[in-house]
Amino acid sequence: MDCNKETVELMHKYLDGELTKDEEIMLREHLEDCEECQKHFHELKRTITLIKSTDTIHAPNHFSTSVMKNLPAERKGTKYVR
Amino acid sequence: MDMIIKEKIKQVKKGNQAAFEDVVLYYQDKIYHHCFRMLGNAHEAEDIAQEAFIRAYVNIHSYDDRRKFSTWLYRIATNLTIDRLRKRKPDYYLDAEVKGTEGLDMYSQLASTDRLPDEEVQGMEIQNFIQQEILKLPAKYRSIIMLRYLEEFSLQEISEILDIPLGTVKTRIHRGREALRKKLRHV
Numbered sequence: 001m002d003c004n005k006e007t008v009e010l011m012h013k014y015l016d017g018e019l020t021k022d023e024e025i026m027l028r029e030h031l032e033d034c035e036e037c038q039k040h041f042h043e044l045k046r047t048i049t050l051i052k053s054t055d056t057i058h059a060p061n062h063f064s065t066s067v068m069k070n071l072p073a074e075r076k077g078t079k080y081v082r
Numbered sequence: 083m084d085m086i087i088k089e090k091i092k093q094v095k096k097g098n099q100a101a102f103e104d105v106v107l108y109y110q111d112k113i114y115h116h117c118f119r120m121l122g123n124a125h126e127a128e129d130i131a132q133e134a135f136i137r138a139y140v141n142i143h144s145y146d147d148r149r150k151f152s153t154w155l156y157r158i159a160t161n162l163t164i165d166r167l168r169k170r171k172p173d174y175y176l177d178a179e180v181k182g183t184e185g186l187d188m189y190s191q192l193a194s195t196d197r198l199p200d201e202e203v204q205g206m207e208i209q210n211f212i213q214q215e216i217l218k219l220p221a222k223y224r225s226i227i228m229l230r231y232l233e234e235f236s237l238q239e240i241s242e243i244l245d246i247p248l249g250t251v252k253t254r255i256h257r258g259r260e261a262l263r264k265k266l267r268h269v
Contacts, residue, residue, distance in 0.1 A: 051262065052231050060124075
C-alpha cells in the first residue's frame, strides 16, 4: 500500500501537467510493476472524467433582464441643462 | 470573443449601462453554473449570481483591463458563494464545517445508516450522485475542483481568483481529487 505516497505525489503532478521527464519515466516504470498504483491512477483519471461529465446548468430565463433592472441608476454624462 | 467583451467593458466604463447586458449574457450561464455547484441550491445560486454581476458593474472601474475579465468576475462570484456558505446555520446545513475539525462537515458526523455505496449509486442517477459528492467536499476544495475541471482555469489563474498561493492551490486540488476518488470509485 505505501509504495504509494511518493508515487501518488507523482500522479498528482502528472495530472497538473508538472512532471519532469525523469519523474515521468519513474512513474511509468513504477506503474508497470505495481497493480495497486495502477488502480489508484486509473481511479484518479476516471474521477476527473466523471467530474467533467456533469451537465452544464443554464441560468434561468430573464436572468440578464433582472440583473439590468437591479443595477444602480446610470450616471449620465449629460445632465439636464436648461 | 475576448475582444468583443473587452470592447463592451470599455463602453461600460464610459457609462454605457446597456453594454453591460451583453457581458451578462455572455457569462450568465457560466457564473450561474458555478454558483449552483458551490451552493447546491437553485434559488441561492440565482441570488448570488445576480449579486455577482451587480457588484461587477458597480466596481467596474477597479477592474484592470490588462487582466482577464473572467478571472476577475469569478473572483467576485466565488467570494460571494463562500460568504453565503459561511452564513448558513450549521445545524441546518449539513455541509457546514464542524467547529474544531479540519474540513469535517456534518455528513461525516452522521451515524452510518447509509446504504452501501453500490446500492446508493443504483438508487440515484449517476449525475446526481456525482453532484452530491462534490457538494459534500469542504468549500475550499470544491471551489478549486470546479474552477479547474468545469471552468478549465489554470492553477495559476485559480490562485489569482481565490487569492491564495499557488502551492496551496496544488495541495488542495490534490486533496480534493483524492477525496472524490474515494467517493466515486464505486460508480
